[in-house]
Amino acid sequence: MSQTDLSLDFSGTDLASLRTRAVLDFIAHARRTVPDPGQASDAQLAEVAQALAQLGLRRELFPEAHFPLSEEAPARVYRLYEDLDGHYALYVSAGQPGKAQPPHDHTTWAIIAGIQGHEENVLYQRSPTADPARDSLSPIRTVDVAPGSYITLQPTDVHTIELVGAETGLHLHFYGLGLDRLPGRVVFESRSGGSYRTFAPPALIRHPLISPAALREALRDGEEIAVLDVRETGVYTHGHLLLAASAPLWRLELLIDRLVPRRGTRIVLVDGNESLAHEAARKLVRLGYAQVSVLEGGTEAWAAAGFEIFSGTNVPSKAFGEVIEHDKHTPWIDVAGLRQALDQGQNLVVVDSRTPEEFKQFSLPFAHSLPGAELVYRIHELAPDPDTLVVVNCAGRTRSIVGAQTLIDAGIPNRVVSLKDGTMAWLLAGQSLAQGRSTALPEPSPQGLAQAREQAARVAERAGVQRLEAAGLARLQGQRHERSLYLFDVRTREEYQAGHLEGWRWAPGGQLVQATDEYVGTRRSRIVLADWDGVRALTTAAWLAQLGGHEVYVYSPAAQTTTVTGPEPVRVLASQPAAARLSPLQLQAWQQQGEVLVFDVDRRADHERRHLPGARFAVPDRLHEFVGTTDDTRPIVITSPDGVLAATVAAELARRLPTRTVRSLAGGTEAWATAGLPLQSGADGVLTGDDDHWYSPYAHADLAQRDAGFKSYLDWELGLVAQLEREGDIGIQLIAA
Structure with missing residues (x-):
């Protein structure tokens, strides 16, 4: 624009x-x-x-x-x-x-x-x-x-x-x-x-500031606001504001259009100490965001003012899970109890409420994959006998708790429990996991679907979910310049790609509840879920309504609605002119002719899995530490798995280094591999550690480190209820048990 x-x-x-x-x-x-x-x-x-x-x-x-x-x-x-x-x-x-x-x-x-x-x-x-x-x-x-x-x-x-x-x-x-x-x-x-x-312009053009006290008041005034932390996600996880979404400075062009779609949204940018936020504000102002402020002094000033700092990722949703268990007394079974029930051949079924991709990475050897939004929709087929014990599991705690309570609130006749502390507890008890498994999602029978619809509708009504007809949806869409509007399809990836409403994003229901801040950056916005089957959108909407902070609606498309196919399109904005691109063969020729600095800039895990020979990994906001001195003449080439982030980073780096040759690799590492060029793997060349992401305890090869990480993580989750009480009311409103 x-x-x-x-x-x-x-x-x-x-x-x-x-x-x-x-x-x-x-x-x-x-x-x-x-x-x-x-x-x-x-x-x-x-x-x-x-x-x-x-x-x-x-x-x-x-x-x-x-x-x-x-x-x-x-x-x-x-x-x-x-x-x-x-x-x-x-x-x-x-x-x-x-x-x-x-x-x-x-x-x-x-x-x-x-x-x-x-x-x-x-x-x-x-x-x-x-x-x-x-x-x-x-x-x-x-x-x-x-x-x-x-x-x-x-x-x-x-x-x-x-x-x-x-x-x-x-x-x-x-x-x-x-x-x-x-x-x-x-x-x-x-x-x-x-x-x-x-003479040069001011070294730093700043943007209007908001004090910690004023921001705290703004978060409670009932009006739309988006608080975005612009540090790399791994840095953000060490300490951030509860209601701040992660939106790293160098990734803004890829994230902001979906995270904060309305250009008139009141936005407050946060970092540690104002070292990055003004650069992020420059980008947003030029991209058409007209109301951008910076938190004065960043999180350091927020903490100094006596306000709460949270660590971790998706904290509002994870705190929500802990509140659910604390307030609704969600029943659980520990590993010893589950192991005993299995050994005795008891009538039970274990369902894993994570995504199918996570399930395939590792799972309990006997579990069925049943992501959170699918639970009410499909549980009748996996547990048709009301005497079957249903155990809901995830990698930690949140999705086990939310999944179990979902079935309990729906009123299924079975006894339902969560697996206490999930697969972390399973591994801590010396048990083993299976890798590479996938289980088919059972299609609901007519009887099961009728029961599920009745159960989901009852819960959604109690939670205050609002239903929309076509005219109501058109009214909200007509007001999207005045109020932020998010449109989501919560079905499986395969169903979404087979046909969805044009302009509607894909957000599998369980993830939309588990990681709301990754999809919705604006508090007090409107969220509409497409209801194709009378169950999954209502189930998801009920939890979003109880999480609070948004108006939540469901819309049932007409039977003959026009749909589009394929994955969700992603619009990448541009805040400065693009840098030139190199093809894989051109880059290979450059490397043969002389020294070239090649940086991989997306995710450390992707870099370790495969990267160009000689490529080093650095998060974008630390590239300046590794590109050499001002008189360095070596060309710089930026790559990423698909080349999309690389193009954005190269454009920004070229602006900052006008005397250097900066290019991006067209198509990224994938294009390099498709061209049949050699690849390497391993951690060689990793320059910036875990700045790009939260480091999961599951990633530790050393079992002692892994187990210590599990215990620390579980203690952190359990402590969220007390920390949330210190933070104050954020709008959580649970329906009665």
Whole structure:
């Protein structure tokens, strides 16, 4: 997209929302007045300047707390708006008294208007001298820019800036092109001119800040908000805000369109200490997200304010599972009890509620694969005898608990228990697992389906799930610029790919409950599930409604609804021009001609499984540590399993290293393998450890380390209830047992 959709609704009542609305109103006026951002007449600039001055008079929209200064940083620039192509760039320039800029030009038109403080602008006539490297300057006029006043500048105008008086200065600066896209700007050695040189934009253009206390309040104000942690996922897992979704900086172009689809969403970006969040904000603003703030001081400041920090992944969902067991007393059986029942030949069935892919990696040797959303739908075929004990299992605790309680709430006649601590406990007890198994999902009989529909409908109604007809769905879709809308199909992968509603994403129901934060980045959004069979969508929706934080609906497509086939399409956004790509054979030729730096950037596990000879693995946000010095001439090639992330990373790296040759491998490692070129495996070349993902205890080859990891993980899960109590209410509302 080339610009923000200025028709987006920003109905929030907080200051950031009100400021965003006012800014977009101004930008819309500026676009109408100056339709060509590359040039503007004096009359056009004057008209826009009057509107900018009026925006500056709305002082309440620009509190100093959102644009802070410090002793270490007495002057800062904050980005408010900018098109994807860099045009119509609006900033807040903040400075302490005495801040000054020597004579300089802009190479684009500019307007400055006051919010607070007095900025003295002196304009100069620039004249050539006998020395081509030196020009003379002579003052023409002085303009005092204060609240209600402004100055306009054409591309070649030269001026100085100085904040006079005792008041901190806040001024709106509006440019035809963004500051970091103006490499030809010049600055003079003195007010009389002399030699001049080009100068770089601010080292870091910041974005409006929100304090920990204000963010905590925003999370509880009932309005839409997306909190995104932009560190790599492995770093994020060591400590993050409970309601922050993982959205790593260098992966944003791949994730953000699905995670936060509405461009008007109030977004707060978080990292450890503000070291990455402003770069992430730059990307989002250019991608059309108009309301982006950064958590002041990151998670370090959040913890210092006395607020709770959580470790791990999918924490809201896992805490939800622990609350379910704690509050509803979900029954369980331990490994010893299950082992005894099996040895005695008792009438029981064990169902594994993880995904089929996880089940195939490892499973209890006698378990059936029955993912969470499939439990009520298919359990009647696996346990037709009401005297059969049903044991629900997973790799740890959450999906065992949620799965067992799903069947209990549905009211199946069987006794149902979870396997306490799942396959972790099974291995800790010295038992073994099977690898590579797959079990067919039994198709429900007409009688079983009728029972399942009745059971699922009853639970969904009690949970407050709302049903939609076609007109209701159309109404929500018509409001998707005002309220975030997520559309999911929760059936199996095979069913989804065989035919689904156009534009609806695939999210197997059990995973949508287990890992909600990986699919839905916006709190207080609307979630609609496609109900094809009267069971699975209702079962999933009931849990989402109890998890809280969203409006949850189900929609039953008509019998003759048009569908599309194939996997879910993924739209990859672009925040800067693409870097050139190399084919596998071209890269091989480069390697034969000389030294090439090849970096694998997606997942360490994929790299260890197979990688290009000589390739090293690094998470993208640490690449700068390994690409060599500024005078290094070796070309850099980025790869990933399918080349998609590699292309995004290469584009960003090329922007940061304009003097280096940076390419991505077209098609990634898969294309290299398809070309019949050699591959290697193993951990050689891994440079950044586990920054890219949470390291599962199952991955330890050393059994003592594995078992210690299991115990630590289980203790962590059990401790989530107490930690959640300290965090406070996040909207969980369980239906009565």
